[in-house]
Amino acid sequence: MNRLSAGDWAKAALEALAEGGPAAVAVEPIAVRLGTTKGSFYWHFRNRRALVEAALELWEQDTERMIAALDGVGDPALRMRTLLENAMADPVDSAISFRLISAADDPAIAEVVRRVSKRRLEFMQTALEEMGTPSDVARRRIVVGYGSYLGMAALRRIGASDEPLTDFIDQVMAEIALPPS
Amino acid sequence: MNRLSAGDWAKAALEALAEGGPAAVAVEPIAVRLGTTKGSFYWHFRNRRALVEAALELWEQDTERMIAALDGVGDPALRMRTLLENAMADPVDSAISFRLISAADDPAIAEVVRRVSKRRLEFMQTALEEMGTPSDVARRRIVVGYGSYLGMAALRRIGASDEPLTDFIDQVMAEIALPPS
DNA sequence: GTCTAACCATACGGCAGCGTATGGAAGGGT
């Protein structure tokens, strides 16, 4: 047999979201993708909304894992650089982040993406403050820096910039006033 | 009476796009918004696609107007600062840009938004080069800088940053290595 | 005042996706 779990559906939903945006998180198309039918879906989930929420939870956990892994790095500058390198090397998260933000008309999505974004911003701001940067300055640098992460993903998406994100690590590091490698 | 023109529809479509995203560019809802019915719409336009294209053209013209206005400014540093101030003061364009990029699954939208984005990037890169910045450095700074413009709009949208964009002008100026005001 | 072109309202058919109902298959416990 080829039976599915709720997790399989959630994973597929997150992939569909990253590729096709919120409109692509549709039950029947994903069922086709999984080689099954709606019958399976409505066994595992109450409705479409529940599927979206499950996908969001998957995504939120990724952020928590990343932060947990980096929390052990004592040197804040190294912590930031590692974070940037990981983030820039993986084009999937920025794509999903972008998609989710544009899907923020849905209050459920908005709430999660806001929570995750704030978490990320605070994590980075803390690193800068540990390096002696005043709070308000750190805040501005991080907002602009994280903004450029999101925005560059957007530019790559439409083909306005075809350079790999990794080309910009030093530039972003400089922007938030960290020493280049 | 209260008769409408094709331009009224295009304007309303662009507003709907900025507020509700691509899915909101729907004939019947916009008709309600305009206090009319589909009958009006299909008199002025062949189909929904034509409406989207008209809205895109409106938006593209805004960019051309802005560039034309700034082309007269001889000093490239002042030109950039004026551009940033104008851009940051108007939250609508960044919202639309963001929406359009996330709607780039539609090839028609993708093409326009890519063309406009490239135009903007080139315009800014030229300013930096006029100030003596090497081409490749200018390119990186502009991509990151314009990226942060888009990304910060995203962050404001979800409420992860509630500061007005104007608070970040100096930070962005510094990021692309321009003298602060 | 009449005529005509421009403009709009309404009714209809079609499609895609949501959610429900219901029956069936597969496999482990006993």
Place this chain on the structure above:
DNA sequence: ACCCTTCCATACGCTGCCGTATGGTTAGAC
């Protein structure tokens, strides 16, 4: 061997939007 739980397929009705057809209304030319 039987049953019961788990899981899935199919059929159906509903809604929202697209696009068409068709008839009505208004403004101005004359």
